[in-house]
Amino acid sequence: MKLSPHKVFVFAGFGCGGLLAALMILGLFVARNEEAKHPGSRPVQPVFAPAAALDSLRNLDVRSLAGRSDPRDALAPQGRVNGASLALAVWRGQRIASLSVTFGDTFPAGSTERQAWLAAGASYFVDTLVRAARLPWRLAEAAPDTGDAFVPAVRSRPVLATARAMLARVQLDLDARRHASADTVLRAVVTIAYGLEADPRLSVAALGARIERDAADLRARHRELWRGEAGARVRATLAQADSSSRVLGRLQTLAWVAGIAPDNAAGLAELAADPRPPVAVRTELVRVIADGWLQDPDEMSRGISRKRHEALERLQQDTLPPAMRAALRAALAFKDPGMLGRFRRMVAYTQVTAP
Incomplete structure (x- = not known):
């Protein structure tokens, strides 16, 4: 038919x-x-x-987002190589892309969760990222903005995971009474956070603020990391970092x-x-x-x-x-x-x- x-x-x-x-x-x-x-x-x-x-x-x-970086809390840049390029090589690695690390500073001593966090502190990439933090940081040069929202500069999962592993290294150094090493690694985390926060992409800046907040929180819990500063200033730094992280997160959502x-x-x-x-x-x-x-x-x-x-x-x-x-x-x-x-x-x- x-x-x-x-x-x-x-x-x-x-x-x-x-x-x-x-x-x-x-x-x-x-x-x-x-x-x-x-x-x-x-x-x-x-x-x-x-x-x-x-x-x-x-x-x-x-x-609260203006003028937050304090050079005293970061590492002084040395050399000419772009530290952001070295960090990106770590974050974009196949093994790191799916890495998940929980910030376990507040977990009970001896708990499975805390042990898993501390184990991440021995990871090979921690030393690489500390080395990257000692170099000048130019993320916009290493990962230019394409203008396309579907080409992210960095993904949050590997950046957060590796930053938390670095903070675990700080704790391991403190437990072993390597206070100078702990302070260096902590400054490296803050340096990377500052580099991310300086980026003109809000998602990257918010990621950096989140990492800075975690670093400030860890520092506030351990007097060995205060560098002789008054507790009031250390707590004020944490409050400022916490406020900035919350504001940036709220800005993104709104x-x-x-x-x-x-x-x-x-x-x-x-x-x-x-x-x-x-x-x-x-x-x-x-x-x-x-x-x-x-x-x-x-x-x-x-x-x-x-x-x-x-x-x-x-x-x-x-x-x-x-x-x-x-x-x-x-x-x-x-x-x-x-x-x-x-x-x-x-x-x-x-x-x-x-x-």
Whole structure:
């Protein structure tokens, strides 16, 4: 029986619709599967709306993020080789990529968890990272920003794991009364943290702040690491590091929640144009304007809102730091790839944000 042209188009329409539905379901499955494999790998999105997130961003006090680095707590750079290149070689190694180390300073003595943490302190890469920390640190040169959110400079899992192993080495040195060595390794951790925090990418800066906070916490617990300083200053350093880490983490969450709604694009661009916040924060605002549609179901199905491009174009008229302008240039160059292309980028985003 020969089908009429009308029936052919109807059946074909159902076929295309079914295919798209299957692709969307597959995308949701992939996203859930990544979270199942790496529970807690990304922060749980708050229940407040994007509009409320934008208001919170406007009122967030970022003054604690300015002028935090203290050279007395870090190693003085020596030589000309880029220490960041040496560290990246460790972090990108196949054996390190899946390494997981828990910061076990507060675990009970003799517990299995604490012993596992201390065992990581004997790892071969600790000495390599201490050597990297003694060199000048230029992460932006070793891992240039491509402007693509799907090409991360560093992944958090290996960086956190190796930093925690270095802190375990500090504890091992303290237990063996090698106080000078313990102090050197601790300074190396702080040096690496400072190098990450100086990066113009907020995800990298937040990672560095988290490591600095853990180092300050370990130091505050052991008087041998105070270097003759008053306990009040040591505790103040910990409080400052803790506050900075929390603010950066909250900034990331608020920015991406606010970026979901295209109606927030103009407001986010206004915040990005403000020269007072750190460059990493302003650059992140450009990224969420450009890529917020990845978490907006309406734009995923109907297309990327024109409001995002318009907000970015207005921002282009301002005088911006080089890193921010590079991110803006990449955002403006991106074109809506169509429904299938949007789906592919959503899957890529889910995979790249997993540790």
